[in-house]
């Protein structure tokens with residue numbers, strides 16, 4: 001048995017670096033997430049190194065790192081950027097922009113006997129997210145696997161325990177990924193699995209340690225994360241030491257605040273208080289069109305309302321700590337680690353809150369977990385299934401599902417030259433709209449490509465979607481037009497957040513939710529955002545349906561609903577006032593995020 005005890009994961013800023021530690025943890029392997037400039041003395045007890053992915057390019061702007069890491073005589077696995085870094089520094093070549101892959105790819109394994117891919121099938125789906133790629137192997141390296149477009153998708157040194165993969169074995173959508181980490185940890189690094197410890201117990205101990213004799217003022221949206229946070233805080237501290245505050249922003253779903261209050265009370269979470277604050281949110285948001293500004297303002301308004309309530313209650317700020325139901329994806333998507341890019345600022349990670357969190361002044365018992373883990377904790381706490389399996393809803397609410405456009409951007413978007421992309425015989429158009437995506441660990445803000453084809457072609461178009469977004473740098477989403485006039489006559493228009501637009505969107509969201517439940521589809525989906533976009537033919541706009549399947553939202557797939565359900569949804573949405581087009585979003589994550597902004 002090896003003397004060393006853990007695997008060091010060197011974090012170059014990938015969205016998935018922390019997910020690597022989770023996967024290894026599930027195998028009973030200890031890890032440490034360390035920065036690239038870590039001193040080698042800190043690695044004395046490491047059994048192996050994993051070099052993570054990251055948003056930077058090793059050929060343009062590499063992250064400074066301790067080059068001794070590659071000479072430590074430890075087994076090394078480079079993932080994505082980590083592979084490219086090794087390829088460059090061991091004497092190979094990395095090229096930018098030639099092969100871009102975001103989302104699914106098909107890996108064909110070459111060498112059956114290599115330890116890294118033991119027990120891997122000859123062909124399998126792997127998940128990619130890169131714009132640079134290795135185009136020449138360093139001396140001494142061989143290829144273990146390739147995709148249709150990428151020769152060096154999995155590589156190894158002929159004699160030394162050094163390996164690299166361009167894909168991400170840590171994400172749920174690489175189905176054999178855990179086997180790769182198992183091979184690396186057990187067969188290559190020689191580690192043995194440790195017994196798994198109870199997460200709930202560790203969370204409770206953490207709360208006791210941090211809160212001491214104080215009390216917690218917890219912001220509760222009523223979604224899975226904040227509800228589980230409330231339940232675990234109540235159990236650890238007792239209800240009297242926890243004040244749950246639900247803020248009705250006016251941007252929630254139909255009847256949501258009432259439902260939250262009722263459901264949580266029925267689950268025994270009676271220390272929840274609701275405050276109406278729609279006016280404050282409207283006042284601050286009404287002229288805002290830029291997505292990140294919306295998100296910052298919403299986060300800040302939550303804090304202002306919380307401060308007003310605390311003042312009214314005369315709470316002594318010295319004895320009350322602020323609490324949130326933050327989970328890990330909120331932090332990493334907000335650019336919350338040293339080398340990570342900001343994909344979008346989650347409402348609970350605006351600057352002031354991120355700073356408080358970094359100083360240990362926020363009580364966030366679930367901050368290192370993903371939503372699927374939170375659901376398990378909730379089940380352990382006895383919370384009802386309908387609460388735990390409710391679709392997630394973002395803190396900024398419908399505000400980030402109603403795209404806005406100001407006149408300067410309108411001009412800019414109208415001027416953009418957009419090429420025509422052919423997809424079989426169908427009419428296509430790159431829409432003069434922008435939405436957020438995540439590509440190669442970076443934020444993208446690009447156009448959707450809309451295709452005019454019957455819904456019966458959705459499966460084949462979904463299959464082609466990744467190829468289309470890989471090929472054309474201008475687009476990060478693929479839409480299928482479900483209804484509306486010819487795409488070519490559609491125009492964008494100036495739009496802000498108005499009560500009328502939010503009302504239409506709320507109705508659309510309600511229709512979609514009802515039909516998903518009626519069609520027995522609700523439980524198959526992670527969530528199904530309904531997005532209002534200012535693109536129309538006459539006076540109207542468009543609705544985009546985003547049915548999405550995932551386990552923890554770090555990666556996921558567009559989900560194809562049965563045609564009958566789609567037909568019913570379209571018929572009811574068409575009856576809403578001022579809806580010209582209805583689209584179906586066929587984009588996986590990456591390249592698209594779940595929400596549009």
Ligand code: XMP
Nearest residue numbers: 345346347392393394395396553593594595
């Ligand atoms: P994206 O759009 O980033 O979303 O792929 C991943 C998951 O997070 C939800 N989401 C949020 N949740 N505050 C939240 O509590 C936010 O600001 C926020 N933004 C996105 C999103 O709905 C999806 O489930």
